[in-house]
Amino acid sequence: MKKNNDIVLFKDGKRYDGRKADELRPIVMKTGVLKRASGSAYVEWGKNKVIAGVYGPRQLHPKFMQNPTKAVVRCVYNMAPFSVDDRKKPGPDRRSVEISKICTEALENVVLTEKFPNAVVDVFIEILQADAGTRCVGLTAASLALADAGIPMRDMVAACAAGKVQGEVVLDLMKEEDNFGESDLPLAVTPRKKEIVLLQMDGKLSREEFTKAFNLAVDGAMQVSEMQKKALLESPVEVEK
């Protein structure tokens, strides 16, 4: 395995894949990709490929989990066994349970749950190909899928990460930067008010570096939000003549 010093991740203002420090990877978004789901979205973000499906609002069983004042949002994050270089053992593990939980909490903040008492909104995030930052991609796709399903929301959720690589604060880490970098700061915002619905940090950042990375990630998330709007508004109707 390569060591931190073997690989040059930042040189002359350019990164390992030729991006600038504040540049996102290329992103493609599509909605309505699953026929049987209430709403769905597919996001390609660099080498990440993620599909999200929303089912519901539907009846929640077992009944004791129902809440007569609001709907329950359940988000499941899952990595396909073929999504990473080494085969990932199928099924939930510590990491995917954690990401499911934080995604649920992020989405709960925007869905108008009080409109659907006793019901459940199921969100499934499936990582088909992973290349760092999958929780951000998954959350972005989940938010698109919720909007596609027609579930009332206060706002969308847009996510992006920033981090520190060989002493330099950069936006949207790719796999090599994530593996050999010093720090990773994924966050998710509601674009209208810029409220933070997810904020995690891996590694260490000084106060100044944190502020810089935070601002960079918020700006990145705002760019992602614009792409989300564009993807949603792209005419889904093709009139046959």
Next chain:
Amino acid sequence: MFHVKDRELVVPGQLLGMDVRYESNCYAEGPNVYSSVKGMARVDGESISVLPSKGGYMPKPDDTVVGIVVEENIAGWVVDLDTAYRCFLRKDEVNGSKFGGRDSRPRGRMAWGRGRRDDRNVFEPRQEVKFSIGDVLSAKILSVDEVYDANLARPWKLTEGLVISVNPKCIPRLIGKKQSMVNMIKEKTECKIVIGQNGFVWIKGDDTTLVVEAVRKIEREAQTQGLTDRISAMLSERVKSPPRPHRGLGDVPFEDESPLGTCTHKGVHL
């Protein structure tokens, strides 16, 4: 002041206007009004609303719905309306009350045989309307409680035919102004169609495949203009030269096939 034009597509969280009246699928924070769903903004005089392009069905009193019986118990039937809520059809609503409701006569007097006002024999059970699991019915929603659990009334059993599931938000388009669209489809294809506000559509007739095709086209193109004319043209063209129905077993036509063709089975096709 409005920030969007009439018929503009909007996304959740988009600013629609300031200091304006708002109706469905909008919410206000202070003077600002935002959209809560993805759909089409409709500006009507001084108020704004959003027509969602997708979404589940929420039971509403007086709606006509099409449902499938999924459970039976001593009090009635649970009907699946493709919603998150429990919809119940009471046996009382179908057969009248057994234990003396508003319309029943005093059982005691009849049992004693004095002053009988009809010739009904109280010791013989009355002919009851029964539903079994899997039956398709259309009904009205009688009442909806605070958590959207609904009671149904006036059921009508729909035998044979098939049921398809349509996006509930496209149902107004499928019905059309003064039922223009559905009446046109019925007329041209000579099929029986019952549309439920919940998104289930029951179809019975010779050419159900064509009806399903037309319904899917309406669903796909719900937010476009001049749809009735396009559907009308499509149906006229297809009815004149009907395609050979798909039989699943080669393409050999059967001479003595029933006029109902492929739709004689009682099936649910979602």
